[in-house]
Amino acid sequence: MASITLKHIQKVYPGGVKVIEDLNLEIQDREFIVLVGPSGCGKSTTLRMIAGLEEVSGGELYIGDRLVNEVVPKERDIAMVFQNYALYPHMTVYKNMAFALKLRKTDKALIDQKVHEAARILDIEHLLNRKPRALSGGQRQRVALGRAMVRDPKVFLLDEPLSNLDAKLRTQMRTEITKLHKRLQTTFVYVTHDQTEAMTMGDRIVVMKEGVIQQVDTPQNLYDAPCNLFVAGFIGSPQMNFMDAQVRLRDGKYVVALGPYELPVSPEKQAALEGYDGKNVTLGIRPEDFHAEGALLADGDCIVEMQVDIAELMGADTYFHGVCAGTQLNVRAPSHIHAPAGSLLRLAVDCKKMHLFDQESQQAILN
Amino acid sequence: MSHMQMTTKERVLCVLKYLFLALCVFVALFPIIWVIMSSFKTNAEILSNGVALPKTPSLTGYRNALTISPILNYFGHSIIITTVSTVLNVLFLAMAAYVFARCRFRGRDVLYFILSLAMVIPMTALLHPVYSVIQALGLYDTKTGLILVYTALNLPMSLLILRGTFLSIPRALEEAAYVDGAGFVRTFFQIMLPCAKGGLTSAAVLAFLQSWNEFTFALVLTSGQDARTLPLSLSYFTAQFSFDYPAMFAAVTIAVIPSIIVFAVFQEQVVSSLTAGSVKE
Structure with a gap:
């Protein structure tokens, strides 16, 4: 020892x-x-x-x-x-x-x-x-x-x-x-x-x-x-999704703009984004932090839509591969969620579990 | 129709192939069989009809062989010289080959190249220098002298085979031994040598055959009865005024039997390790 x-x-x-x-x-x-x-x-x-x-x-x-x-x-x-x-x-x-x-x-x-x-x-x-x-x-x-x-x-x-x-x-x-x-x-x-x-x-x-x-x-x-x-x-399988996004200031609060969507940043993480207004960042969201059902979806705060390309049934889960805001996404959902190829899947992002990375240094800005 | 033609053509090719192979086997085996067969004949039989089977097989040839030449004596010398030189050759070259295969040092490749180069030098070119060296060492007409020379003569081939063998053994084995607490020497003798058994056997067999059949150096480096080897005993039969062919062929038979046995027993290992090792790494 x-x-x-x-x-x-x-x-x-x-x-x-x-x-x-x-x-x-x-x-x-x-x-x-x-x-x-x-x-x-x-x-x-x-x-x-x-x-x-x-x-x-x-x-x-x-x-x-x-x-x-x-x-x-x-x-x-x-x-x-x-x-x-x-x-x-x-x-x-x-x-x-x-x-x-x-x-x-x-x-x-x-x-x-x-x-x-x-x-x-x-x-x-x-x-x-x-x-x-x-x-x-x-x-x-x-x-x-x-x-x-x-x-x-x-x-x-x-x-x-x-x-x-x-x-x-x-x-x-x-x-x-x-x-x-x-x-x-x-x-x-x-x-x-x-x-x-x-x-x-x-x-x-x-x-x-x-x-x-x-x-x-x-x-x-x-x-x-x-x-x-x-x-x-x-770390993580399937891999975390990475998307090009932009930090913007809206009504004195930072939001993350992803294509047509604006995702709110939780109040305690606002400070980390100081000075990033208008900057491009990489947004990282794990496949299981998209929700196709439940309370988050009902809240309607952080909703994105994904065009489904393929659904892979793994047993307990289904992996949906598709496109959202011009980026390839992998989403992990319970297997009772069905969305055929070509359909639009409404997803709520768990904004508390959003990761942002600086595009130059590649370091995490907030986790 | 075309199917029939194909099979006929194939059949002919097949027959031709076997005929060719049979011819090869015949060319290779005929002299040996002829010698062995003739050793049971009489002189008159051999001279009158060379290829006929012996009418009444007799062992006279063998009896004469033992009386005309000191063949048993020479057989003993051959056994000692060949065995000792083979053991020394394999032992030293296993150590050398291991270092060449595993250790990195300045000039390694050049040294290996020089040692391998010995393979392309004709043996007769070495005759005089080796004679002088052996003479100077005071080893003329001794078994030790021949042992030394034979150990060295088989160096390039053994080095080639053994280096290939060691290269094909995974490095992790030695590392496991080091971690287990073995030092360099113990790792070599207790782990690497047993793993290289195939290569060791084939190097030993080839060295044995080479030394057993060697004639030129044995002739040049010996003069008396103390160190002469089996191939030299054959000269007794041609040097006599009376040509005793059966005795000579009997002596040849006695001389080749050990080689045939050794090769037959280890043939598979020799062939496989001559090709193995050259591919890996």
Whole structure:
């Protein structure tokens, strides 16, 4: 169990390619932190630096209170789960799991006990004598987790561990890893490019892009108050709708003009728009913040109309894709709402959940 | 009609194809079968009708082979020299190939190129320099001398095969071992070598065959009875005034059987790893 501190971390590859320029991050003890971002954003590199598999080009990296910049992986007391499992193909599951303990000259009886305990938790006891090639993807992933578990490491590092699994298994393993974290009470650092995994698993999420941390926060806060356009677009599925809009002053109050519509801004958020009168901004509204029924629609304050192109029935919900004020929109509505292609759908916008972004800096103006 | 024509044409092509393949097999196998068959004949039989089957198969040829030349002695030398040089070759080149496959250092590619270049240098060109070196080292006419030379002769091929093998092993395996607490050396011996088993086998087989059949260096670097290898024993039969063909063919048979066994056992691995590794990464 340990915290991890990254101070002004840099990573420059030979040839001068800067992957990470100045990364600062505090990971708390026993925290489940998820590094998320599109491929090439430096999340895996960051994880590999924590593991000691990549050299740190600059800055300071602490595990607990110990500066580990120059410490080799085996002395960092970390365990890592790899995307392709990286099980030793010539060893049985038992030997795979026992390997690290053997190297530590752990007592044989204790090794046996630990391996069996981990295998029991992961439900792979019956596979202990098999070789990895005789296992399915899900089973291999469990073995990889087991191999990490038996060592009681200070830190668990997981590098896209679920991306080689099929969708159903992924969902199942997701909950299992979360449970495992609760059970082990260890620091978990988890890398993924899948925002759903990030949202469902992390205590906190680190959103990265091009080697720069965009925002670090709890899943809820990231979802409710993304700090910029990138985070707003990356977190949430289906994606947030972005529309070109303009801030205007009407009777001493700011409104957001979207094509022919003027959407009011709630009184407590008025101050944030100071100085934006007449400026173009990007308006962000999540698909579920449009309402095709209920009190908001009855109020009649923030009504827009969308020409429906396609309705996709997902079961509990229906996704409507269409055009409103010249922009493509995705709207999520309960499945009992029907609107055939070509029809007009009246929607109330939940103005309290409107997001506005500066078009130049792409930073959030109000959330 | 056209359908019929097609099938006839196809049938003819098929027959031709098999005839061609049969011819290839015949050309490849005939000498070996002929030698083995002739080893059971008598001299007179061979001279009167070369291709006929032996009338009364006899082991006289084999008996003579053992008495005319010190073939058993040489067989023993061959086993020792070939085995030791093969083991050394594979061990050292596995280590070298691993470094070439994984580590980045200045001049790596140039060094690899130079080592591979050895493959295109004709062996006879090396004869004199190698002779001088072995002479200077005081290893002339010793098994050690031949072991050293054979270990080196098979360097380019083994390096090529083993580097390809290591390149095809995912890097994550070593990283997992490092994280698990293994150092560089342990990772190599306990994780990487077992994973490279296919490449190791094929490099070993090729090195074994090459050393087993090698004639020129064995001839030039030895003089007495202490280090001569099996291929040299064959010269005893042509050097005599009486041409004892059955004995010579018997000796040839004794000489090729180990190669055939080794290759037959490991054939699949050799072929597959010669093509594998060159594609990945």
